Amino acid sequence: MRKGIYFFILFTIIACKPAQWQVKNATSTKIALDASTQSLADTAYINYLQPFKKQVDSKMNVVIGRATETMRGHAPESLLSNFSADVYRKSASDLLKTKVDIGIVNLGGLRTIIPAGDITVRKVFELMPFENELVVVWLRGNKLNELCQYFASMGGEGVSGLRMMIKNKKAIDITINGIALDNSKLYSIATNDYLAGGNDKMEILTENEKRVNTGLKIRNMLLDYIKAETAKGNEINAFLDGRISLVTSE
Numbered sequence: 729m730r731k732g733i734y735f736f737i738l739f740t741i742i743a744c745k746p747a748q749w750q751v752k753n754a755t756s757t758k759i760a761l762d763a764s765t766q767s768l769a770d771t772a773y774i775n776y777l778q779p780f781k782k783q784v785d786s787k788m789n790v791v792i793g794r795a796t797e798t799m800r801g802h803a804p805e806s807l808l809s810n811f812s813a814d815v816y817r818k819s820a821s822d823l824l825k826t827k828v829d830i831g832i833v834n835l836g837g838l839r840t841i842i843p844a845g846d847i848t849v850r851k852v853f854e855l856m857p858f859e860n861e862l863v864v865v866w867l868r869g870n871k872l873n874e875l876c877q878y879f880a881s882m883g884g885e886g887v888s889g890l891r892m893m894i895k896n897k898k899a900i901d902i903t904i905n906g907i908a909l910d911n912s913k914l915y916s917i918a919t920n921d922y923l924a925g926g927n928d929k930m931e932i933l934t935e936n937e938k939r940v941n942t943g944l945k946i947r948n949m950l951l952d953y954i955k956a957e958t959a960k961g962n963e964i965n966a967f968l969d970g971r972i973s974l975v976t977s978e
Contacts, residue, residue, distance in 0.1 A: 788850035793954040795847055796965040801838035801886070804894060804972040808838055809886030811966035812950075817888040819949045820864050820918035823942050828864060829904055830872075831888030832919040834928045838886070847954055847964060856947040860920040865936035870911040875932045876902050884972045888918075895975040920946050 759765065799807040817831030840854045867875070876892055879885045880899035892902040902909040914937060921941065926934040954964055 788848065788853065790849050791846045792849060792852075792951065793847040793958040794963045795842050795844050796963045798844045799842040799966055801835050801841070803835060803882065804884030804974055805968060805970075806835075806886075807966040807968065808842060809833060809835055810888070810968065810971065811842075811964070812838060813886040813888035814966070815950060815953045816862065816918040816920075816946075819944065819953065820862060820916075820942065823862075823944065824864065824940070828889075828918045829915045830890045830917045831886075832890075832917055832923065833886035834920075834923055834930075835884075835886055836928060837920070837922065842964075849951065852947060852950050852954070856950060858922070858946075860922050860946045862942045862944045862946060862949055863919055863921045863924040864940045864942065865917050865919065865924055865933055866914050866938040867917055867933065867936050868911070869909055869913045869915060871932050871935050872904075872915055872917075873899070873902065873909060873911060875930065876909075878929065878932070879972070883974075887971055891971045893973050893975050900975070 797807070799811055801808040801812075812833045813831035815831075816833055817828050820828040820831070837858070837860070838855060839857055840851070842851060842855065876890070876899040879887070880892070880894040881897050883897075884894065889905050890902070891906075892899045894900075904915060917933070919933065922928070923930050924933050924936075924939065926932075957964060
């Protein structure tokens with residue numbers, strides 16, 4: 729009788745085992761979210777959202793500055809990457825009340841351009857839609873050299889305070905604020921927490937000897953800088969100064 733109960737329980741457990749489903753095939757269809765799908769929109773929901781949209785637009789469309797020319801991000805150096813890296817370094821220096829040696833920004837993190845003319849809050853949100861924060865790390869010169877070699881292999885990145893030439897995908901003539909890179913010296917680098925975490929193949933930044941998390945959002949940093957310059961009567965501009973240049977092989 730007892731064996732019969734055991735077999736009954738075992739049979740019940742096996743019988744109740746959930747079915748194992750397997751995907752045999754899958755298909756997908758791309759649906760463009762443009763004027764052609766407007767007829768599918770939920771009018772009641774759109775009307776519900778309108779007051780919130782107006783409130784957001786009233787803040788996002790505020791003009792906070794003016795760009796003298798269109799700034800785009802590209803390698804080896806660009807107006808937008810130079811501008812951004814310079815702001816990183818200046819903001820970090822102001823926060824720490826000491827000069828930060830280098831600013832580094834990843835070109836892939838610059839998500840749009842800044843057109844010539846009025847700069848709105850919305851445009852800064854489009855440029856930096858992420859919640860990244862400003863971080864300062866201290867890296868030994870030999871590690872910084874490795875990082876520069878990575879930049880060279882990629883054709884360049886956004887930098888400030890650092891100059892280098894790229895020849896055959898190798899970084900040469902590296903200088904920090906006009907002085908040749910010293911492999912034994914400790915350099916301070918302003919960047920974002922995404923890169924400081926070793927992302928975008930910048931693992932070397934995690935091999936730092938010190939790190940300070942400022943808590944300042946990159947987006948807010950850019951907004952504050954543009955507003956401050958505008959308050960001084962300055963327009964927003966940037967320059968190509970050869971901080972990263974390519975050497976063509978002879």
